[in-house]
Amino acid sequence: PTAFAKSITDADNPRKIVEAACKVMLAVPTTEEQRAVLLEILLSGIPDYEWDIDTPGAAVRIRGLMQAIVRMPEYQLM
Numbered sequence: 589p590t591a592f593a594k595s596i597t598d599a600d601n602p603r604k605i606v607e608a609a610c611k612v613m614l615a616v617p618t619t620e621e622q623r624a625v626l627l628e629i630l631l632s633g634i635p636d637y638e639w640d641i642d643t644p645g646a647a648v649r650i651r652g653l654m655q656a657i658v659r660m661p662e663y664q665l666m
Contacts, residue, residue, distance in 0.1 A: 589650035593641055602630050602639040606653065613657045615665045622660070629656045 593599050596608045606626045610618045618626075630653040631639060640646065657663055 589654060590641070590647045593646070593650050599641045600639065602627060602636050605650065606630060609653055609657060613654070614660070614662045616662050618662070622662075626653055626656055629653055 592609075592612075593605050596604055598604045603623075606623050610623065610626070627636070630649050632645075632649055632652070
């Protein structure tokens with residue numbers, strides 16, 4: 589998961605990670621509300637300005653984001 593996130597331009601921006609993961613993993617566009625929920629899952633309670641891709645817990649959070657996307661009904665349309 590971290591390798592995927594690091595391949596994104598501006599990987600220290602959690603919103604960019606959510607957007608990129610949605611584009612890669614979902615066949616349909618997401619709403620702003622869906623991306624907001626996914627962002628909350630990725631951040632796990634920390635403010636977005638504290639996100640750092642190199643933090644030891646980042647891989648777990650990115651994996652949680654990907655698991656949340658896989659559970660979405662939109663993922664089943666792939």
